[in-house]
Amino acid sequence: MSNISKEIIDIFTKKLPKIFKNSEIRKNQVQMSLDVADFLFNRREKVMFVEAPVGTGKSLGLLIPAAIYSRENKVKTIYATATINLQNQIFEKDSLVLEKLNLINDSEKILAQGKSHYMCKTFFEKNEKQFSREESKQLKHFFEVCKFGLFSELYALFPNFDRRKERYLSLNLIQNHECMSSFNCKGHIHRKKYSSKKNKLIITNHDQLMQSYFNTQEQRSPIVSFDDGILIIDEAHFLKETFLGRLSKDFKFNEFPNPHSRIIKKDTQKYKLIWEKFFGLSENFSSNDVFESNARVNISNDDIELLEEMHGILYDNLIDIEISLTTEYFSHYISVQADRLEKLLVKIEEFLHSGNKKWLEFNKGLSFHSVTNSFNHEFNKMLDRFPNISKVIFMSGTLTTGEPAQDIKINWNMEKEYYVYKSYPSIFNLKRQAIVYIPQNIAHPNAGNEHLKNISSQIPNLYNLYSGGALVLCTSNSYVREISAFLKNCSSIEENIYSQNEGEVSDLSKNFTNNINSILVGSGSFFTGFSVEGKSLNKLFLSKLPYPVHTDPYIELISQGYSDKETFTNIIEPTMLKKLEQGLGRLIRSTKDFGFITIFDSRIKTGTIAYKYINSLGYSIVTEVNEITDFVENFYQTNEDGTSRETFDVRQLYIPEIQVTLEDPTFSKRVPKPIINKNTGLIIQTKAVSVEELQDWLRNFVKIHKGDTTNKASIIQYKRLKDPKTVYEKAINFCYQKGIDYHLVVENFPFQNSSQRNNFINISPSSVSPVKIEKLV
Numbered sequence: 001m002s003n004i005s006k007e008i009i010d011i012f013t014k015k016l017p018k019i020f021k022n023s024e025i026r027k028n029q030v031q032m033s034l035d036v037a038d039f040l041f042n043r044r045e046k047v048m049f050v051e052a053p054v055g056t057g058k059s060l061g062l063l064i065p066a067a068i069y070s071r072e073n074k075v076k077t078i079y080a081t082a083t084i085n086l087q088n089q090i091f092e093k094d095s096l097v098l099e100k101l102n103l104i105n106d107s108e109k110i111l112a113q114g115k116s117h118y119m120c121k122t123f124f125e126k127n128e129k130q131f132s133r134e135e136s137k138q139l140k141h142f143f144e145v146c147k148f149g150l151f152s153e154l155y156a157l158f159p160n161f162d163r164r165k166e167r168y169l170s171l172n173l174i175q176n177h178e179c180m181s182s183f184n185c186k187g188h189i190h191r192k193k194y195s196s197k198k199n200k201l202i203i204t205n206h207d208q209l210m211q212s213y214f215n216t217q218e219q220r221s222p223i224v225s226f227d228d229g230i231l232i233i234d235e236a237h238f239l240k241e242t243f244l245g246r247l248s249k250d251f252k253f254n255e256f257p258n259p260h261s262r263i264i265k266k267d268t269q270k271y272k273l274i275w276e277k278f279f280g281l282s283e284n285f286s287s288n289d290v291f292e293s294n295a296r297v298n299i300s301n302d303d304i305e306l307l308e309e310m311h312g313i314l315y316d317n318l319i320d321i322e323i324s325l326t327t328e329y330f331s332h333y334i335s336v337q338a339d340r341l342e343k344l345l346v347k348i349e350e351f352l353h354s355g356n357k358k359w360l361e362f363n364k365g366l367s368f369h370s371v372t373n374s375f376n377h378e379f380n381k382m383l384d385r386f387p388n389i390s391k392v393i394f395m396s397g398t399l400t401t402g403e404p405a406q407d408i409k410i411n412w413n414m415e416k417e418y419y420v421y422k423s424y425p426s427i428f429n430l431k432r433q434a435i436v437y438i439p440q441n442i443a444h445p446n447a448g449n450e451h452l453k454n455i456s457s458q459i460p461n462l463y464n465l466y467s468g469g470a471l472v473l474c475t476s477n478s479y480v481r482e483i484s485a486f487l488k489n490c491s492s493i494e495e496n497i498y499s500q501n502e503g504e505v506s507d508l509s510k511n512f513t514n515n516i517n518s519i520l521v522g523s524g525s526f527f528t529g530f531s532v533e534g535k536s537l538n539k540l541f542l543s544k545l546p547y548p549v550h551t552d553p554y555i556e557l558i559s560q561g562y563s564d565k566e567t568f569t570n571i572i573e574p575t576m577l578k579k580l581e582q583g584l585g586r587l588i589r590s591t592k593d594f595g596f597i598t599i600f601d602s603r604i605k606t607g608t609i610a611y612k613y614i615n616s617l618g619y620s621i622v623t624e625v626n627e628i629t630d631f632v633e634n635f636y637q638t639n640e641d642g643t644s645r646e647t648f649d650v651r652q653l654y655i656p657e658i659q660v661t662l663e664d665p666t667f668s669k670r671v672p673k674p675i676i677n678k679n680t681g682l683i684i685q686t687k688a689v690s691v692e693e694l695q696d697w698l699r700n701f702v703k704i705h706k707g708d709t710t711n712k713a714s715i716i717q718y719k720r721l722k723d724p725k726t727v728y729e730k731a732i733n734f735c736y737q738k739g740i741d742y743h744l745v746v747e748n749f750p751f752q753n754s755s756q757r758n759n760f761i762n763i764s765p766s767s768v769s770p771v772k773i774e775k776l777v
Contacts, residue, residue, distance in 0.1 A: 004041060004068060004658035008033050009650060011064055011101060019100050025648040028424040029057035035422045036393065037065035038656035040230065041072075046387035047419040049236075049408060051399040053426040054585055058395055059094050059234065063201075066230045066393075067103035070200050072660050075229035078202045078390075080209045082235035082242065083529055087113065088152065090234075091203045098201070108200035110193055111148065112224055114208050118149050118171040118187035122179040127168035135161070139169075149187030194224055206239055210246040213382050217741070227389040228757070236394040237578060238528075240411070243379050244554055248371035250361075251347040253278055255340070256310070263321060263337045267313045274310045278303075282366050296359045296553045299368070303360070304352070307368075311348045318342060359553040375557040380413045388747055389757070397585070401577040401613065410570050430618035433588050435631045437462075437598045440623050444602055445544040452479060455543055455600045456486040460493050462598055462625070463519065466632055468538035469495075469512065471530070472521040473583050477501075479543050484521045495519060500526065512536065527583045538595035540587040545601045545610055546579040548572060577613050584617065594635050596628050689750050694727045695719065697750055701731055705740060713737035724752065728760050736765030 012030045032052060039048045052058050059079075066077045081087045091111040098104045121143050128136055138158050146153045149171070154161060167173065171187045179188050194202070204224050209231075212222030233239060257264055259272035281303075321338045351358065356370040372378060386392045400407040404423070405416045439458060443450040463470050474480045484499035496515055498508050500522035512520040513536050522530075527546065548555050550572060559567040587595050597619070604610045604621075614621060622628065689697075695718040702716065713734055721727045728749055735742035742765065751757040 004037055004065075004072075004660060005034060005655050007068065008037055008065060009653075009655070013648070013650070015101055016060075016097070019097060026057055026427060027648055027652065028052065028427060029061045030648075031653055032056065032058070032061035032422070032424055033065050034653060034656060035420075036062055037068065037658055039393075039420050040065060040069040040391055041658045041660070042656060043420055045418060045420050046391055047414065048391070048393045049399055049404075049412075049419060049421045050393060050395040051397065051404075051421075051423040052395070053397045053424070053428075054589060055427040055591070056424055058397075059090055060097060062232055062393060062395060063090075063094055063098060064101070064103065066232060067098050067101075067201070069230060071103065076200055076202060077230045077232065078204060078209070078224060078226055079232045079234065080204050080206055082206050082238035084113065084117070084152075084205065085529070086234065087111070087203055087205050095201060095203065104200050108198060110190075110196070110199050110202055112191075112194050112202050112204040112208060113150065114205070114211075115172040115191070116170055117151055118191065119143075119151060119154065119169045120149075120171040120174050120179055120187055121185040123171070123174045124169050125180075130165060130168045135165070143184075143186065146186050148190045149185065195221075206233070206235075206242045207246060209233070210243060210382070213385060214246070216385075216746075219741075226386060229390050231386055231390045231392045232395065233392065234395050236396040237398050239394075240379055240558065241554060243382065244371060244375065244557070247375065247378060248369045249347070249350065249356075250367050250369040251344065251351070253282075253366040253368070255344050255347075257314070257337070257341065261337070263334060263341060264313075264317055266316050266320060271310065271313045274306050274313075277306060278310075278366065281360065282362060295549070296361050296369070298551060298553055298556075299358045299360050304358075307348065308352060311345065311352065314341060314348075315345055318345065357553055357557055369553075371557070373557070373560070376413075376560060383412060383414070385747060389751075398578040398581050401574045401581075407574065410574075426618060428588050428591060428618075430588065431620050432635070433591075433594045434619055435596045435628060436584075436614055436619045436621045437596055437625070437628055438602075438604050438621060438623055439598065439600060440602075442600050442602050445600075451544075451600070452482055455479075455541075456483055458598075458600070459483070459487065459541060460490050462541070462628075463539060464492065465625075465628060466538075467517055467535070468595070469516060469532075469536040470519045470539035470541060471512075471526065471532075471537055471586055472519060472541045472543070473526055473546075473586070474521065474523045474543045475546050476523065476543075480521050480523050483543070487519060487521070493519070497521070500524070505529075526586070527579055530586055531589050532586075533589045533593060537587065537589075538593070540584070540595065540597045542580075542583055542597070542599045542601070545576055545599070545603060546583060547576045548579075573609065577610070580610065580613070581617060584614070584619070596631065689724075689752065691722055694724055694750070695721055698727050698731055701745075701748065702734055705735070705738065705744065708740045709738050711737065711739045724756065725760065725763075729763060732763055732765050 009030065012033065013025055017025065032050065036048070036050070039045070050058070050062065052061075063077070063079070069075075070077050079090055081090065088111075091109070095104070095109050098109075099106060119142075124139055124143070131139065138161065139154075142154050142157060143149075145157075151166060151169075155163075171191075179185050183189075193199070202224055208223055209226060212224045212226060215222045256275060256278075259268065259275050264271055318338060318341050321334065321341075351368055351370050354370055356372055357375070358368070358370045361367050361369055394412070400423075404421050408414055408416075408419070408421065439454075442454045442458075445451050459470075459472065472483055474483065480500055484497060484501070487493050487497045496511075496518040498512055498518060498520045500508065500520075502508075505525060508520060508522075509530065509532070512518055513532050516535050518536075520526075550567070555567075555571060555575070559571045562570060584597060587593065587597055601610075604614070611621065622631075698716065698721065699718055706713070714737060716730050716734070721730060728745065731745040731749065732742050735745060746757075746761050749757075749760070751760065
């Protein structure tokens, strides 16, 4: 007998302290690992939500029980993150710990990033003339020594390599069959391994996971198969917004021909005027007092009319070019540009004529976006798809802001009986490590310039209270720009001032971290994707409460069906609180950190929801500057770190009974008891089923989907179906005759095990076995 709980406790209390050469045992991390093991081995639910703050050790807390479950059940674990940085961290650090624990081998794990992160050797050879002699030498050396063919490997080897030349190297810009060096092109070789059955741990990202889901919807092979195992979705609070980016269709303004292009010969002056108006929208985005740099803004009717005019002009020019190409000699350049123009016109037509939600976005340039108005339905459809075969764990530090069951129902469309929810307290002593200061003599955030002047005038004095670095988090481009300019010209600030508008995030972060006394002003990703420990960041300033813009198309999409009051209560306010918590979390990143937070928002008063929420997180709130200085002096006098210390006692843990008989050869074939989809009545997780149960499943399936289209379909003689394969074939034929997606069968059929599923999913509709008629009750 293998006692899984005992194995987990031994790992955290005996093995990990030796690996990390310390004796610290985090109770919350051990409990999380036991809870996850209980969910995987014992619970009938297919979904788990794990909410735990910074410092809990979430990734290892999940990966260790997942690796044990994978070992016992001969299945894989997929770990999907929101950011490339975390994806690399899981692969380079946490997976190595699993190796040292003998839970996986080096050959059983793979880092699965998107195509745009890889380099192609053939593409380099085609474009070698674009590189200097020294660059070519570096690249040839790189292709010899690299492990995966990733751009990140190139920059680690040659940090000063010109990143603008990625367009001559990216694997994303060449088709697989065009790579003449595929036998030794590390990028192509590595990506082919994504589907290897040897993989026990696949470390991917949200975007690639979603693309894999869309592939399955289109009857194509997924990039990363997410069936038959464990799916861990880390940083889950990003998932829905990332889904918007993946589901939406877009085209960029820089795809439009320049007014001076040789292919624009008709209505050139009118085209130039429209082109310049769209070009000017970029300035409006960057100077707006409300929006961040990646803001979404509903497209106006005027802009729609301009786009229609531009489409007409471009179409007329394309017709002229195509006529001329048949009678005159044109350069290869004109021919290529005409092809690009034709593709652009198709995108514009789809954008203009669809009934989708439309908006403009500015993120490194203006772009046009649209997405189906049934966005919520499509997101929920994906969520329903993930746990069909796999067990799914959603993990984040900011999943809920109020009653968990209500928040999960609103944001994830799941009822309480279908999932397990676990939350864990912070390991930090926030009352000792940090204090939140709310200035009283500050203008209302809606006061515009007056509010901005109040912030700018107070930051220098607060910054100079003691040495160390500061992060200023803003909610708009204009605040980033204005506060940065003020601080650079402020005579009482001698330190370096870094602004988000002045460089790459990675470079800014590195410079800020290395320069202990400096100030960084930023917005957007700095609320969540920024982590600096120690003295380099011991002061945090928030310009205001980070309320989302109520006219943001994303907010409008996810709040469909709500009244204005319900939208504020269920969407706007919780979104603000989650982002506030993420922003506050930038200050304390370790048990030795300390500092103070200033929020320049007069709306935070005793009794308000923001005040209560900040208190609930463990922070003390003060309104006088002298209380900050008292806090700092007290911290230095006691000279202790901020760990919420308690002696680890295994008796304080909830230890589930999890025992596995290793000698039982059928264990890996066991599957949990079935769960019935509440909405459809179909089995979504199965055990071995009888012939009668299969017949009942097919009756139910036909009854549910017979009205999906007006196409007629023959009706089935259920009693003649005596085996699973015949039932599956009849379901496929039914979908084919109705003209509906027969992947519905793959999603809902009660497969007895993964082997049966793999054998059946390649079955196609057949006219050899027609569906016979029997009246359907």
